[in-house]
Structures are given as C-alpha cells and as structure tokens.
Amino acid sequence: MTWIESLTLNSPSGFWNPIVWLALLIVFAVIGYVIYSRGNRSYKPNTDQVKPFLSGNEVEDVEEIRVRAGDIYWGFIEALKGYYNVLMRMHSGDLRDYILWYLGLGAIILFILVGGV
Amino acid sequence: MGKLTNFKRSLWVFHASGGSCNACDIEIIAALTPRYDVERFGIKLVGSPRHADVLLVTGAIPRDFADKLRRIYEQMADPKAVVVVGNCGTSGGVFYDSYNIAGPIDEIIPVDVYVPGCPPRPEAIIDGVVKAWLKLEKLEKELEGKKE
Ligand code: SF4
Numbered sequence: 001m002t003w004i005e006s007l008t009l010n011s012p013s014g015f016w017n018p019i020v021w022l023a024l025l026i027v028f029a030v031i032g033y034v035i036y037s038r039g040n041r042s043y044k045p046n047t048d049q050v051k052p053f054l055s056g057n058e059v060e061d062v063e064e065i066r067v068r069a070g071d072i073y074w075g076f077i078e079a080l081k082g083y084y085n086v087l088m089r090m091h092s093g094d095l096r097d098y099i100l101w102y103l104g105l106g107a108i109i110l111f112i113l114v115g116g117v
Numbered sequence: 118m119g120k121l122t123n124f125k126r127s128l129w130v131f132h133a134s135g136g137s138c139n140a141c142d143i144e145i146i147a148a149l150t151p152r153y154d155v156e157r158f159g160i161k162l163v164g165s166p167r168h169a170d171v172l173l174v175t176g177a178i179p180r181d182f183a184d185k186l187r188r189i190y191e192q193m194a195d196p197k198a199v200v201v202v203g204n205c206g207t208s209g210g211v212f213y214d215s216y217n218i219a220g221p222i223d224e225i226i227p228v229d230v231y232v233p234g235c236p237p238r239p240e241a242i243i244d245g246v247v248k249a250w251l252k253l254e255k256l257e258k259e260l261e262g263k264k265e
C-alpha cells in the first residue's frame with residue numbers, strides 16, 4: 001500500500017483523500033485569485049461607490065428595516081423590564097468580565113464550603 | 118503591436134431623471150427606437166449606475182433630488198462621464214432661479230457634455246453621448262498611465 005493509498009478512505013459511494021482535497025482547494029484558490037486580479041482597481045473604498053444602488057436613496061441600517069430575532073421576545077422582555085435591565089447591564093459581552101464573575105462567585109462558594117462561616 | 122489604451126468596450130448609459138417634464142426622457146427613448154437604434158453601436162441603457170460608463174441626466178433637479186443625484190454619481194465606477202440633456206439641466210431652463218431648484222446640474226456634480234434644447238433632438242443626444250465616449254477614452258488612458 002502506498003502512502004497516498006493509506007490516506008484514502010474508501011466507502012461504497014466513493015472515496016475521501018485529504019491530499020486530493022488540498023489539491024482541489026489550491027486549484028480553486030488560483031482560479032479565485034485570477035478572477036480577483038482582473039477586477040477594477042480604481043474603485044474607492046469607504047464611499048457610496050461600494051454600497052448597493054437603491055434608486056439614489058441612502059441604504060438604511062438593516063437593523064432598522066428588519067424584524068430581528070430578539071423582537072420575538074419583546075413582550076416577555078417588556079413585562080420583566082426591571083429584572084432584565086439589571087441583567088443586561090451585567091451582560092457586557094466582555095469575556096474578562098465573565099471570568100471575573102466566575103472567579104468571584106467561585107471564591108465565595110469555596111469560602112462558604114471550605115472556610116465555613 | 119503597441120498597447121491599446123482606448124476605450125475598448127460598448128458604452129453603457131444610466132439615465133437619471135430629476136424633475137424633467139418627460140420630453141427630454143422621451144427623446145432619449147427615441148434614440149433607442151428602430152429609427153436611430155443606438156444599441157447597434159453598443160450604446161445601451163442599463164438599470165444601475167454600478168454598470169454604467171455614462172450618466173445621462175435630465176431635468177432641473179429639485180432640491181430633494183440633489184443628494185440622490187450626488188449618490189448616483191458616486192456609485193458609478195471610474196472612468197465615468199456625465200451628459201446633461203436639455204435646457205433644464207444645463208441652465209435651469211424655464212425654472213431658472215426657482216426657489217425649489219438645486220440645479221443647474223453642474224452645481225451638483227461635474228458635467229462633461231451639455232446637450233441643449235427643449236427637448237434636444239435624438240441626433241443631438243447621440244452626438245453628446247459620442248462626445249462622452251471621447252472623454253472616457255481620455256480618462257481611461259489617464260487611468261492606464263497611473264497603473265503603469
Ligand atoms: S429641457 Fe424642456 S423638454 Fe427637457 S425637461 Fe426641461 S422643459 Fe422638458
């Protein structure tokens with residue numbers, strides 16, 4: 001068995017080989033690059049030139065024109081506003097804050113369990 | 118053979134009508150009908166400024182439309198040329214100095230070719246577009262020069 005055969009996984013419906021997959025990826029990357037390199041280089045980024053055409057109108061923020069998934073819970077959040085306002089302030093999205101909470105609460109639980117009050 | 122630097126493709130045109138009385142617009146359409154049939158030269162009206170080489174503007178441009186016209190102009194790829202069709206866009210025409218008019222068009226976006234008339238004949242419009250073609254050839258050469 002050659003090394004390339006040893007990497008091949010055969011099944012009744014075909015085969016899988018990472019080397020063939022890699023070769024295909026490289027071929028498609030080259031085709032992609034050729035198409036990309038033939039593009040118009042004179043375009044101006046960060047201007048209206050790169051935005052969609054909407055009959056000359058300004059393209060609005062999608063958040064303002066679409067119903068968001070979060071809107072499904074609107075009634076729920078509105079009814080429990082007091083609770084959620086506190087919770088949402090704590091939910092900063094910063095991983096360091098969550099680790100701080102984790103460590104802080106872990107320390108308190110450890111203190112109660114081990115240290116004993 | 119030396120490098121070809123002239124404008125090597127069909128000319129695609131986007132038509133923006135800003136408060137025109139429709140007569141200029143109908144003459145542009147006349148240029149597309151079988152009698153003149155500019156499409157046989159590759160001059161074609163397209164539905165988006167993103168695809169266009171030339172912006173054809175008609176009308177005196179009311180104030181509400183000025184920012185939209187600016188945006189349409191900015192959305193076109195380079196090189197691009199602007200042709201104003203009719204007296205309204207050229208000078209304000211019968212609406213000259215009116216309180217609700219932001220035009221003439223060259224006060225809003227840079228204009229390359231003026232086609233006067235109220236409305237101008239299709240022959241004049243075709244002549245204007247051909248002049249824009251010459252301008253685009255020049256701009257394309259400049260762009261090529263910058264790339265080298
Ligand atoms: S220039 Fe004359 S024909 Fe053209 S839009 Fe103005 S009024 Fe109408």
